[in-house]
Amino acid sequence: xxxxxxxxxxxxxxxxxxxxxxxxxxxxxxxxxxxxxxxxxxxxxxxxxxxxxxxxxxxxxxxxxxxxxxxxxxxxxxxxxxxxxxxxxxxxxxxxxxxxxxxxxxxxxxxxxxxxxxxxxxxxxxxxxxxxxxxxxxxxxxxxxxxxxxxxxxxxxxxxxxxxxxxxxxxxxxxxxxxxxxxxxxxxxxxxxxxxxxxxxxxxxxxxxxxxxxxxxxxxxxxxxxxxxxxxxxxxxxxxxxxxxxxxxxxxx
Amino acid sequence: xxxxxxxxxxxxxxxxxxxxxxxxxxxxxxxxxxxxxxxxxxxxxxxxxxxxxxxxxxxxxxxxxxxxxxxxxxxxxxxxxxxxxxxxxxxxxxxxxxxxxxxxxxxxxxxxxxxxxxxxxxxxxxxxxxxxxxxxxxxxxxxxxxxxxxxxxxxxxxxxxxxxxxxxxxxxxxxxxxxxxxxxxxxxxxxxxxxxxxxxxxxxxxxxxxxxxxxxxxxxxxxxxxxxxxxxxxxxxxxxxxxxxxxxxxxxxxxxxxxxxxxxxxxxxxxxxxxxxxxxxxxxxxxxxxxxxxxxxxxxxxxxxxxxxxxxxxxxxxxxxxxxxxxxxxxxxxxxxxxxxxxxxxxxxxxxxxxxxxxxxxxxxxxxxxxxxxxxxxxx
Numbered sequence: 001x002x003x004x005x006x007x008x009x010x011x012x013x014x015x016x017x018x019x020x021x022x023x024x025x026x027x028x029x030x031x032x033x034x035x036x037x038x039x040x041x042x043x044x045x046x047x048x049x050x051x052x053x054x055x056x057x058x059x060x061x062x063x064x065x066x067x068x069x070x071x072x073x074x075x076x077x078x079x080x081x082x083x084x085x086x087x088x089x090x091x092x093x094x095x096x097x098x099x100x101x102x103x104x105x106x107x108x109x110x111x112x113x114x115x116x117x118x119x120x121x122x123x124x125x126x127x128x129x130x131x132x133x134x135x136x137x138x139x140x141x142x143x144x145x146x147x148x149x150x151x152x153x154x155x156x157x158x159x160x161x162x163x164x165x166x167x168x169x170x171x172x173x174x175x176x177x178x179x180x181x182x183x184x185x186x187x188x189x190x191x192x193x194x195x196x197x198x199x200x201x202x203x204x205x206x207x208x209x210x211x212x213x214x215x216x217x218x219x220x221x222x223x224x225x226x227x228x229x230x231x232x233x234x235x236x237x238x239x240x241x242x243x244x245x246x247x248x249x250x251x252x253x
Numbered sequence: 254x255x256x257x258x259x260x261x262x263x264x265x266x267x268x269x270x271x272x273x274x275x276x277x278x279x280x281x282x283x284x285x286x287x288x289x290x291x292x293x294x295x296x297x298x299x300x301x302x303x304x305x306x307x308x309x310x311x312x313x314x315x316x317x318x319x320x321x322x323x324x325x326x327x328x329x330x331x332x333x334x335x336x337x338x339x340x341x342x343x344x345x346x347x348x349x350x351x352x353x354x355x356x357x358x359x360x361x362x363x364x365x366x367x368x369x370x371x372x373x374x375x376x377x378x379x380x381x382x383x384x385x386x387x388x389x390x391x392x393x394x395x396x397x398x399x400x401x402x403x404x405x406x407x408x409x410x411x412x413x414x415x416x417x418x419x420x421x422x423x424x425x426x427x428x429x430x431x432x433x434x435x436x437x438x439x440x441x442x443x444x445x446x447x448x449x450x451x452x453x454x455x456x457x458x459x460x461x462x463x464x465x466x467x468x469x470x471x472x473x474x475x476x477x478x479x480x481x482x483x484x485x486x487x488x489x490x491x492x493x494x495x496x497x498x499x500x501x502x503x504x505x506x507x508x509x510x511x512x513x514x515x516x517x518x519x520x521x522x523x524x525x526x527x528x529x530x531x532x533x534x535x536x537x538x539x540x541x542x543x544x545x546x547x548x549x550x551x552x553x554x555x556x557x558x559x560x561x562x563x564x565x566x567x568x569x570x571x572x573x574x575x576x577x578x579x580x581x582x583x584x585x586x587x588x589x590x591x592x593x594x595x596x597x598x599x600x601x602x603x604x605x606x607x608x609x610x611x612x613x614x615x616x617x618x619x620x621x622x623x624x625x626x627x628x629x630x631x632x633x
Binding site: 052073075084092094095103104106111112116118120122123167 | 453474476
């Protein structure tokens with residue numbers, strides 16, 4: 001087994017009476033794509049929220065690259081190298097696509113705060129070219145100066161992916177990256193995610209589309225009612241009767 | 254939405270500088286070419302340009318910027334009393350003092366956003382107003398307002414052996430700041446202030462402020478600590494307000510508490526929105542429109558209205574005068590209110606949006622002129 005990049009240790013979270021996460025133990029190996037699947041309300045998004053500092057767990061810790069990140073500010077976790085792509089596209093609707101990608105690029109370069117008010121954007125060639133490159137990679141190169149808010153939902157999702165990728169995170173958390181995309185765009189995203197896998201970026205993917213999960217994931221965890229009920233390679237998960245019962249309603253995969 | 258270039262910025266600055274410096278010429282046909290009014294344009298222009306850096310870029314609506322205007326005025330008058338009648342120390346100290354106040358008020362107000370932020374700033378400004386009006390009378394001279402006196406110390410002036418007969422006027426190394434010299438002093442500061450605002454608008458810092466306005470939550474997960482960004486924008490815009498306040502005192506060395514009242518804070522909001530918040534030129538257009546019409550409408554009275562409607566039959570003229578009278582003189586604010594309502598309802602982007610719409614008309618007409626292939630012809 002390779003190095004553990006993310007170590008979720010006995011994480012517990014309740015909302016009122018709902019036990020959203022119950023003693024979750026999960027170790028993610030560096031450089032792998034790990035999928036988390038499970039029925040709606042299983043706690044998948046809550047788990048990602050704990051990893052990026054949006055929620056603090058009641059108990060337990062999350063370690064990233066050996067360092068405890070629970071209790072840290074979201075922007076500190078971002079700079080540690082954890083980036084999340086949200087389920088409903090979280091972009092800057094009033095900015096152009098290019099600016100949407102330049103903003104995270106500046107965060108990577110300038111840190112949490114920099115008062116570079118005298119510098120002109122037009123002199124930031126390196127950042128701009130990098131942003132154009134990433135947008136081109138994702139097939140958004142023709143729309144550089146378009147208003148991000150007026151793009152289609154699928155384009156917004158790809159834009160958000162671009163915003164994540166430009167920061168070269170060590171760990172990328174993807175919350176249903178292909179939901180709402182056409183089959184064509186889904187395949188393109190799968191192809192892209194496979195391509196960047198070779199760069200050694202670790203990914204955690206939440207996904208309902210089993211086609212996406214089985215074509216991408218190295219390992220899969222199945223979450224149901226806040227617990228991990230199964231874990232293993234795609235083949236092991238496919239054949240696991242417990243999974244089929246809990247999640248897939250007994251249907252053959 | 255395309256990226257700004259240095260060449261564009263330069264062109265904007267050349268045009269802007271030329272327009273401001275030649276204002277007495279091109280404003281003459283509408284009768285706005287006298288120094289007092291021109292100076293008002295420039296001073297409130299600085300106020301609005303600064304306000305726009307906060308409100309236009311970050312979307313944080315401060316309802317308390319008049320506090321910094323007032324702080325600027327008081328500081329300037331104190332500088333005239335204690336240090337020198339020269340305007341430079343007054344201006345520098347006012348900007349600095351307004352910055353300190355803005356830091357303190359901003360630090361607390363920015364713990365909240367949206368309507369709560371606006372209310373906090375409003376509360377702070379009203380507190381400043383009341384302090385100036387009564388509690389801090391030794392510093393502000395309360396109701397009467399802070400004025401120059403014959404026995405003021407003026408340490409620096411005394412040091413250089415400058416003495417005055419009677420009440421002195423403000424100077425720039427001997428050049429009296431009245432009439433056109435006064436206007437050109439304000440105009441130069443307006444040009445500098447506009448240049449700084451242009452740099453901020455087209456800098457990475459400015460883009461990040463826009464991103465905060467667009468989606469602040471996203472900024473936090475993108476690796477930004479947004480609080481220092483907002484506080485910096487708040488302090489900068491507070492310093493612009495302080496500069497405007499100082500210039501008001503340069504024009505007329507008197508500082509009263511009413512300068513800090515919420516109506517003064519509201520006025521800059523109005524001017525910015527009327528012209529177009531978040532655009533470079535918009536707030537200046539708003540200032541021009543409001544200050545120009547204020548000048549005309551508030552000076553009107555029944556007699557002038559009667560003369561205006563003299564061409565109508567007598568009875569109709571009387572009705573017209575009765576109907577329009579509440580909107581002029583003291584009632585000018587009623588006109589302003591109506592104008593503001595119309596803009597917010599029909600042109601939320603202000604005058605700038607109106608101009609964009611007009612500019613888009615020829616293109617639309619052209620599109621209409623070229624007949625598109627209708628679906629019917631494509632079908633079999």
